[in-house]
Amino acid sequence: MNHDQFFAEAIADLKARGEYRVFADLERRTGEAPTARLLGANAGDVTVWCSNDYLGMSQHPGVVDAMRRAAALHGVGAGGTRNIAGTHHDLVELERELADLHGKEAALVFTSGYVANMATLSTLARQMPACVVFSDERNHASMIEGIRHSGAERQVFLHSDPSDLEERLLRYPSNRPKIVALESIYSMGGDVAPLRSIVDVATRHGALIYLDEVHAVGLCGPQGAGIAARDGVADGVDVIQGNLAKAFGVVGGYIAGSAALVDFVRSFASGFIFTTALPPPVAAAALASVRHLRRSDCERIRLHERVSEVKQRLAEAGVPTLPSASHIVPIPVGDATRCREISRRLLAEHRILVQAIFHPTVPRGAERLRVTPTPMHCAEDVERLVSALASVWASLENPVSRFGV
Secondary structure, rough: OOHHHHHHHHHHHHHOOOOOOOOOOOOOOOOOOOOEEOOOOOEEEEEOOOOOOOOOOOHHHHHHHHHHHHHHHHHHOOOOHHHOOOOOOHHHHHHHHHHHHOOOOOOEEOOHHHHHHHHHHHHHHHHHOEEEEEOOOOOHHHHHHHHHHHOEEEEEEEEOOOHHHHHHHHHOOOOEEEEEEOOEEOOOOOOOHHHHHHHHHHOOOEEEEEEEOOOOOOOHHHHHOOHHOOOOHHHOOOOOEHHHHHHHHOOOOOEEHHHHHHHHHHHHHHHHOOOOOOOOOHHHHHHHHHHHHHOOOHHHHHHHHHHHHHHHHHHOOOOOOOOOOOOOOOOOOHHHHHHHHHHHHHEEEEEEEOOEEEOOOOOOOOOEEOOOOOOOOOOOEEEEEEEHHHHHHHOOOOOOOOOOO
């Protein structure tokens, strides 16, 4: 078999479907967000409207300084896995802070949110005898992979539908181990789960509740503790999974839960046991970010003000958006090639970066642009974005060719 020919043909097929991904080569400069410098073709300054660094904490002076000081004191590497090399104290402090943020007994930090989801769900579902996992149909790929890797039976319930979840739970005996896995904010649609109803249903059936709060921690609820805390149901959620790379602006993922559950995952999850720990500078920066956002509301207030402004201005300009109760503003396009063309023209003609979102991130036919306002965007940035989108949108015949979510 000619392996390279196989690879080349697969890439050619992606390109023919308009689903080939091209990375924007960016140079982000501290203190200049949301402006970044685009390198290569079309080099120059661009305004970024698609970053998951939702609050700009990656460039916060206190966070940057914490990383710099930790690197000078401790070096830039962790030395290996925590089982082999030991645990540096910044990581211990970070886990204590995260557990306290969520009102849980313990927390465990992973190298990414993807690894946290995959390792935890695969371990819990595999180790609990005859476990069945009930997974929201729009759960993130990391959750799906974790459930699949566990080998456990899986039931996929209709998106954010407590009635369908209950109907499926009723099919199984009360004494059979169950996990209900869902997200609080869904990253591509921006919709928020009816968390209280789902927690009530899962609790009635004795299910362990696993909640991905990646797009909510730092942004929602008291001290940025997430949607579960905002809705007053955090005590009923067994596992809260979060991410340190989005609102907190660094890198890494974590779970928070009971001491017994966290120790169980620490002891049995290969995705934790065999992975090098986060380096001291990263843990120190994440700790500084979490602590800052627990005591400061100004970043969240500015973010939500800017989000409301963007949604209102897009509606006034006739640019369609999907209903979103969160900070994520999805703009439906419904065709990969057309979506990429809108993104290309925004960059080439208006110096605005909004990446096209297509399969496998969203289903085919649900292609979209995903706009994420930040506290650093000013009123002038908003006007430029809306004007550019309205101009490109108007120039395309029937921009929404087909769309289903």
